Amino acid sequence: MLRGKVKAIEINREEIEGVIALVGATNVGKSTLFNVLTRQNVKVSNWPGTTVSKHEGLLEIDGEKYLFIDLPGIHGYYGLTLDESISKNYLLEGSYDLVIVIGDYSDLVRSLYTVILVSETFLKNLIVINKSDLIDQESSQEFDELISKRLGVESISISAIKESNIDHLIKRIKTLIKNKYSAHEIYVNYGDLEKYIQNIIEVLSKYSFDRSKISLRGLAVNFLAEDPDIESFIAKTVSKEDHRKLLEIRLTAKKELNRDLTEIIISSRYAFIEDLIKRSSVAKYVYKETYEKTWIDKIMEKPMGSAILLLGILFSLFLLIFIINTGFPLNIIFSLIGLEDIAVVIEENSLSGLLSKAFEYLSDYIKSLMSSYPEPLVGLLTDGIIAGVSAVIVFIPLIYLVSLGFAILEDSGVATRLAVGLHKTFSRFGFSGRYAYPVLVSLGCNVPGVMLSRGAFDSRERLAQILSIPFIPCQARLIVALAVAQALFSGEPLYQALLILWIYVLGIMISLISGFIIRRLVLKERYSPELIIDLPRIHRPYAKVVGWISWSYTKEFLIRAGVIIFILSIFIWFITNFGPEGYTTEFSQSYGYIIGSYVTPFLKPFNINNSIGPIIGLAFLQGFVAKEGLLSTLTIITGSEDPVSAINSLQLTASQMISILTFGMLYVPCLATLSVIYQETRSWRWTLFSIIYMLFIAYIVTLVTYHTLIIFMR
Amino acid sequence: MMTQLTLDMGEIGRRYNVVGINAGRGLSEKIMEMGIVPGTEIKIISRFGGHVIVMVRGSVIALSRGISRKILISPLE
Ligand SMILES: Nc1nc2c(ncn2[C@@H]2O[C@H](COP(=O)(O)OP(=O)(O)OP(=O)(O)O)[C@@H](O)[C@H]2O)c(=O)[nH]1
Numbered sequence: 001m002l003r004g005k006v007k008a009i010e011i012n013r014e015e016i017e018g019v020i021a022l023v024g025a026t027n028v029g030k031s032t033l034f035n036v037l038t039r040q041n042v043k044v045s046n047w048p049g050t051t052v053s054k055h056e057g058l059l060e061i062d063g064e065k066y067l068f069i070d071l072p073g074i075h076g077y078y079g080l081t082l083d084e085s086i087s088k089n090y091l092l093e094g095s096y097d098l099v100i101v102i103g104d105y106s107d108l109v110r111s112l113y114t115v116i117l118v119s120e121t122f123l124k125n126l127i128v129i130n131k132s133d134l135i136d137q138e139s140s141q142e143f144d145e146l147i148s149k150r151l152g153v154e155s156i157s158i159s160a161i162k163e164s165n166i167d168h169l170i171k172r173i174k175t176l177i178k179n180k181y182s183a184h185e186i187y188v189n190y191g192d193l194e195k196y197i198q199n200i201i202e203v204l205s206k207y208s209f210d211r212s213k214i215s216l217r218g219l220a221v222n223f224l225a226e227d228p229d230i231e232s233f234i235a236k237t238v239s240k241e242d243h244r245k246l247l248e249i250r251l252t253a254k255k256e257l258n259r260d261l262t263e264i265i266i267s268s269r270y271a272f273i274e275d276l277i278k279r280s281s282v283a284k285y286v287y288k289e290t291y292e293k294t295w296i297d298k299i300m301e302k303p304m305g306s307a308i309l310l311l312g313i314l315f316s317l318f319l320l321i322f323i324i325n326t327g328f329p330l331n332i333i334f335s336l337i338g339l340e341d342i343a344v345v346i347e348e349n350s351l352s353g354l355l356s357k358a359f360e361y362l363s364d365y366i367k368s369l370m371s372s373y374p375e376p377l378v379g380l381l382t383d384g385i386i387a388g389v390s391a392v393i394v395f396i397p398l399i400y401l402v403s404l405g406f407a408i409l410e411d412s413g414v415a416t417r418l419a420v421g422l423h424k425t426f427s428r429f430g431f432s433g434r435y436a437y438p439v440l441v442s443l444g445c446n447v448p449g450v451m452l453s454r455g456a457f458d459s460r461e462r463l464a465q466i467l468s469i470p471f472i473p474c475q476a477r478l479i480v481a482l483a484v485a486q487a488l489f490s491g492e493p494l495y496q497a498l499l500i501l502w503i504y505v506l507g508i509m510i511s512l513i514s515g516f517i518i519r520r521l522v523l524k525e526r527y528s529p530e531l532i533i534d535l536p537r538i539h540r541p542y543a544k545v546v547g548w549i550s551w552s553y554t555k556e557f558l559i560r561a562g563v564i565i566f567i568l569s570i571f572i573w574f575i576t577n578f579g580p581e582g583y584t585t586e587f588s589q590s591y592g593y594i595i596g597s598y599v600t601p602f603l604k605p606f607n608i609n610n611s612i613g614p615i616i617g618l619a620f621l622q623g624f625v626a627k628e629g630l631l632s633t634l635t636i637i638t639g640s641e642d643p644v645s646a647i648n649s650l651q652l653t654a655s656q657m658i659s660i661l662t663f664g665m666l667y668v669p670c671l672a673t674l675s676v677i678y679q680e681t682r683s684w685r686w687t688l689f690s691i692i693y694m695l696f697i698a699y700i701v702t703l704v705t706y707h708t709l710i711i712f713m714r
Numbered sequence: 715m716m717t718q719l720t721l722d723m724g725e726i727g728r729r730y731n732v733v734g735i736n737a738g739r740g741l742s743e744k745i746m747e748m749g750i751v752p753g754t755e756i757k758i759i760s761r762f763g764g765h766v767i768v769m770v771r772g773s774v775i776a777l778s779r780g781i782s783r784k785i786l787i788s789p790l791e
Binding site for chain 1: 739741742743744745746747748749751752753754759760761762763764765767769771772773774775776777778779780781
């Protein structure tokens with residue numbers, strides 16, 4: 001299988017002493033614990049048949065290897081439960097030795113609900129309660145003992161951040177796996193339902209479920225609660241007749257009790273948890289009378305313009321990052337007001353400016369060194385390979401800094417509040433408030449934008465984000481648009497500004513509408529996204545967590561997208577430097593030119609002269625490598641001095657020009673973005689889909705634009 | 715008769731009792747799993763971006779308007 005081939009570690013199942021799954025509600029610190037246990041010795045792949053990522057990590061201790069699997073978290077986003085379903089089915093399949101169910105002292109009642117839910121059915125469980133640093137040691141010890149006593153299962157309080165009690169946890173994991181441990185069944189009292197639970201257990205006990213792993217009582221309760229995954233698991237095992245019997249029991253229960261069974265089950269579980277907590281001294285941390293509003297809560301409460309204010313905060317943060325990285329948008333602003341010199345200085349001294357310069361020197365140096373070698377070889381080395389490496393490297397500071405900013409917002413708990421504050425605006429288009437980050441970052445560059453889709457509430461929203469982000473006009477596209485605006489409306493700044501504004505409005509609108517299209521038509525989701533979510537406590541971000549997140553984003557980019565960008569860069573170098581006659585420096589002799597000529601029929605509806613078809617085609621092909629490549633290619637093939645005169649030399653009407661620009665803004669993700677789309681979806685199908693989808697939408701929008709324009713411009 | 719209202723109409727700072735959830739199966743299950751079950755005490759602490767922020771069983775939860783309209787509450791004390 002191709003999936004998961006590119007990775008940091010090789011996992012050989014036969015050498016593994018035990019497989020341990022981690023589950024827990026959102027925000028309990030599951031990722032933190034996972035990283036503490038595996039020290040980032042991690043492989044990322046996908047759950048089969050989905051775009052949900054699967055994290056596996058190795059812990060090696062005294063020569064023994066343990067494999068940890070981070071199961072998808074349970075998020076508070078209504079209507080989409082694919083992630084939850086994956087975790088449940090993994091546990092039902094039972095190919096693990098231990099499942100660690102994680103609770104959290106900062107949100108004890110809610111997190112224990114998930115703990116009970118899981119450990120009630122899956123017996124190879126070990127309860128871990130994280131964030132013990134928030135309460136006193138005595139209370140946490142006492143609570144562990146209370147759980148062992150009243151539930152009959154082992155519980156260990158830890159602090160993943162402070163790494164306290166982790167050694168003890170690892171020791172227990174080893175011992176429990178060696179002893180093939182199964183926990184006791186947990187007895188939540190379900191009152192009136194008990195009778196029916198017993199009836200169901202009776203039916204189920206005829207069958208050979210793996211009783212060391214699965215509790216029949218747990219199955220019975222979840223069957224009564226109509227859990228779809230458990231239902232189909234039971235239906236697969238029992239006979240048709242017994243299945244009918246089970247359904248009858250459930251129906252009788254409903255009739256006789258005349259109540260919603262799920263309501264009884266959920267309230268019984270909560271009653272059980274609260275009773276447990278009230279017997280312990282941790283209760284004083286849980287039930288607080290007042291909630292202290294933080295600065296961010298206070299900002300968000302302001303009736304007017306809270307969304308604008310929030311976007312402002314995010315915008316400034318990412319703006320700062322972009323200025324450091326590429327000088328954008330300061331460089332553009334300065335050059336627009338005529339201070340070209342300052343613009344150049346800013347651009348050259350930005351991080352990526354310095355990096356590009358270094359690579360330029362390197363490639364010039366090699367060119368001079370190898371002047372006696374054949375031209376194609378030198379070209380391949382410098383314009384192909386070194387340019388490819390530089391295309392990857394230049395992104396690194398950007399990705400690192402953007403993910404750093406993002407990690408700080410996420411870890412502090414601010415991100416969730418911002419998402420809630422912006423949710424209303426975005427939900428009209430089928431996104432959650434979390435789409436704000438990718439959108440803002442993408443205005444600078446789509447590559448980190450696509451990566452920030454990881455903040456989405458679940459895997460389906462994430463897919464919608466990934467497919468919609470590339471419509472957002474990035475810095476490179478702005479440069480193209482500026483050149484066209486100058487060529488078209490020289491000396492008319494108002495029209496220039498209007499054209500640029502139009503490009504932004506169009507790109508952002510289409511990106512938003514795309515959310516609606518993907519959600520309704522592609523994912524066939526009926527609900528509009530409603531939100532019900534835990535607000536985590538606001539705290540100072542932990543350097544360790546923030547460091548992990550930003551480093552792992554960067555590393556993944558390098559390993560996965562980097563390789564693709566590199567290979568594609570060389571490929572594009574090849575097709576623009578080779579033709580049927582072999583090596584050539586003439587664009588018009590290259591394969592690229594031939595490929596470019598295929599666009600000619602598509603230009604028909606725009607009444608564009610056939611002879612410039614291949615030129616536009618080739619420019620778009622180069623624009624696929626990097627959008628600003630559109631301009632340099634045009635300049636070279638038309639033999640012009642600068643981009644503006646190159647555009648003028650095409651002798652297009654204003655309507656044609658604006659249409660082609662519109663297409664150029666929307667048509668395909670650039671090569672680097674495409675590589676990251678693959679990196680994030682880990683699916684060639686969705687990657688290919690994104691190209692076709694964008695081409696399709698871009699073409700339609702361009703047609704509409706053109707035909708509207710020729711009506712008005714006549 | 716107790717006065718009943720929907721959660722989005724509640725006053726900030728007041729306590730209420732959850733009396734019912736008026737939603738389809740999937741949604742009402744999700745709401746209940748978050749700890750908002752009939753009979754639970756709920757305190758409204760804030761409102762922003764069209765969301766109601768409540769405190770339930772020691773957790774702070776945000777609910778969008780569409781969801782909070784489906785939760786019936788009655789004032790305590
Ligand atoms: N006080 C304290 N906070 C912690 C501890 N471990 C993690 N956290 C914080 O808890 C929050 C959630 O941590 P994550 O590891 O991202 O949680 P998760 O369960 O993986 O959450 P999702 O990725 O959303 O499913 C972060 O803000 C962490 O900084 C801990 O031991 N003590």
